[in-house]
Amino acid sequence: MPPPAPGDREARRKDVSEAVWQVLAARGFGGLTLRAVAAAMGVSTGMLTHYFPSKRALVTHALDLLEENTAQRSRRARPSAGLGGARAVLLDLLPLTPADAGRSRIWVSSWDLSLADDALSAQQADRYTRLRATLRPFFETARARGEIPAGDPEHLAAAAVAFAHGLVVQALFAPGRFPEEVQIAMLDDFLTGLTLPRPPAGGGGPSPGR
Secondary structure: OOOOOHHHHHHHHHHHHHHHHHHHHHHOHHHOOHHHHHHHHOOOHHHHOOOOOOHHHHHHHHHHHHHHHHHOOOOOOOOOOHHHHHHHHHHOOOOOOHHHHHHHHHHHHHHHHHHOOHHHHHHHHHHHHHHHHHHHHHHHHHHHHOOOOOOOHHHHHHHHHHHHHHHHHHHHHOOOOOOHHHHHHHHHHHHHHHOOOOOOOOOOOOOOOO
């Protein structure tokens, strides 16, 4: 099949993106190949090389598509600041609905490829940097309001992301053990823990042997 005319290229690219998403939803990143995308479109792999000259180009496009799909999902209303705002952001990370679980499965399946490629790994690290930057102002305000004890907002943002994504993985592997209400309760317990006084540096608990 010849390459599309300039006026048709954008429409064709939309078709390609839809086929890539179809393969991701069905097979994850492990099954994302030019052959699979071509089969989903009913075209030859040769046609797709006009868009993706390499597997990395295909994977990069798929990650961008996944990020775009994630950004366009329905989100909860966010309080303007403080722990309530952080809670809303973190709830949006959890696989609380079938659609969210589907996106989460695709994200998790992308980690193996990203860890094996320096460029993709850097892109993934940038995504985490942006996520922490989104959360940090909420923790800064929570600290200023006295909702949480004094602490480093960057550290709190990193801890919150680590907790949420750890919960995501557990919920994907054992959805029956971690239904929506359990995930929400666990997140609320995590955030409540942030409001408790911190023990002094060096520990204040009982010494060994007591």
